[in-house]
Amino acid sequence: MGTDYRHQKVLIIDDFPEFRISMKGMMQQLGVQEIDLASSGEIALEKCAKSRYDIILSDYNLGDGKDGQQVLEELIHRDQLKPTTVYVMITAENTTEMVMGALEHTPDSYLTKPFTQALLKSRIDKLLTKKFALEKINKATISKNYLKAIQQCDVLIAGKSKYSMSCMKIKADLFDKMGDYGRSKQIYSKVIAHRPVPWALMGMGKLLFVQEDYEEALLLFRQVIKTMSTFPEALDWLARVQQVLGDPQGAQKTLLSAIQVSPKAILRQMHLGNLALVNEEFDVARRAFKASIKLGRTSCYKTPDNYLKLVSILKEYITNEGGIKNKRLVDEAFRVITELEKEYSDDKEIKLRAAIAKHSIYHKLDRGEEAQKILDSARSMYESLKQSLSGIGCSDMAKACKDGEDFETCQEILTNIMEKFGDDKELMASLEHIVEDKAAFETAVKASKINNLGMKASSNNDTEGAIAAFRDSLVLSPDNISFNMNLAQMLIRQTETTDDNSGLLTEALVCLEKLEHLKESDHRYLRHQQLLRLANDLSIGAQNP
Incomplete structure (x- = not known):
C-alpha cells in the first residue's frame, strides 16, 4: 500500500522559480494538495513560524541571504523543526564541502540535482514510513512527555520493529535531556557492545565529557574519527576535550581539520578563532573571525563579539609608525567597527563597546587627543548603562580606563564586576592581573565557590542545603545575577513541600525584582522572566486559595 500524500502539507524552498514550479508539479502528481513556496531562506523561516509542515524540501544554495544549511540551523535553534517533519536538503553539487555542509545539521535526507520524480517519491516514502512508525513517540516528545515517549520506544523495541535502533537512540537522547545519565549510559554501552555505531560512541563521549x-x-x-575521519561533529568534540585537557594547540589543529571538511559552520569558526587567540596565532584567529562575520550576516548565531575580537586582533598588528600596510590595517579595523555599529544600531551597549574599540585603536596609534575624546564619551555612556551592562561590557570599559590612565574609575568598575559577575570564571581570570583590590577579588571567588556548593546540593535534590548555600553566597555578593536567580529558583521549589509559602515567595520575589534591569539580549533574561512569572503566579495563588 502506497503512501497517502493527500493530507501532507509541503514547503518547497528554492530561489529559482522554474525549480519551485517543477517541484510543485512533482508533489501534486503524488497527491499533495497543500503546497507553499518560498524563494528565499528568510521567507521560508517566516512561513515555518506561522505554519507546521509535514515535508520541507529545501535547496542548499538559495542565492543572497540564508542558505539551506542556515535555514535548517535556525529552525532547530528556534525549536520549530518538529520530529514529525521530514526535511530533505537538495544540492546541485556533490563536492565534499557541499555534501558535508548540507548534512551539518542532520536533515532526514539529501538529494543531488537532477533527480526523477520516482527517486523523490522513493526517498520521501521511506522517510514518511519511518515518521509514521515513530508517530506516537514523536508526538509525546513534542509535548515534552518524555516518559511516555520512552514507553512507546519500549513498545516498538519489544515488538522487534525494524526501527528498534532508532528507538534506542531516541531513548538515550531523552534520558540525557532528563538528566538521567545513568540510563542513557546503559543504552550507549549496550549498543556499543553489540556494534560501535557512531551515534552511540558520540553519545557516550558527550556524556563522559559532561561527567568530566x-x-x-x-x-x-x-575511535569515531578513526572510522569516520571526516565527521565534523566528532572533530568538534575532540577539540573541546583537548582544550579542557590543556592542549589548545592540538585542539586548534583538530578544528582546522573539521573546517577543511565543513567550513560554513559559524560556531566552529568562532571556536577556532577563540582557540587561536589563546595560542596567540593571530593570523589564524583573524581568518576565523572574518569567516564568522561573513557567515553571521545571515545566521541566527551572529554575535557582536566576532566584530570586536577581529578589531582586537587587527590592533595587534597596528603600530604608531605609519606606512601603507599600517594604514590598511587601521582602515580595516574602522570598517569592521562601522559595520558593527550599523548591524547593532539599536543596541546601546554595542554603541559603547564600539566606542571603546575606537579608543583602543587611537590609543595604539598614540593619537592621545582623539583617544581621550572618545574615552570621555564612553564614560558618559557607561554611567547611563552600568546597571544593565553585561560583564564583558564592564570589562571592556575597565580596560579602556586603565589604558587612558584613569585608574580610579578602572578599579571602581572592577569592584562592580566582582560583585555582580564573580561567578564568571573566564571573565574573572581575564581581569585578575589588573585588579588592585585582591581582597575583593578573593571574596568574589569565595562567593562563587559557595554558589557551586549550592548547585551541587540542588542537583542532589537537597533543596534546603542549596538554599543555605545560595543565601551565604549572596551575603558576600548581594547583587550577583546568577546567585539571586539560583536562590529564587530553590525558594520556589521549596514551596512545593511547605504549607506556609508566603515568606519563601516574598524572598524569591525580592531576589528577582533586583534583576529587572536585565536586557532581552542577556542569556539569563528568559530564565529570569520564567522565574518571575512563576513566583508571581504562586504568590497570587497563595493569597487566593
Missing part, C-alpha cells in the same frame, strides 16, 4: 571523564571521552571521539 575527559580521558575516556578523548579515546571515544578518537
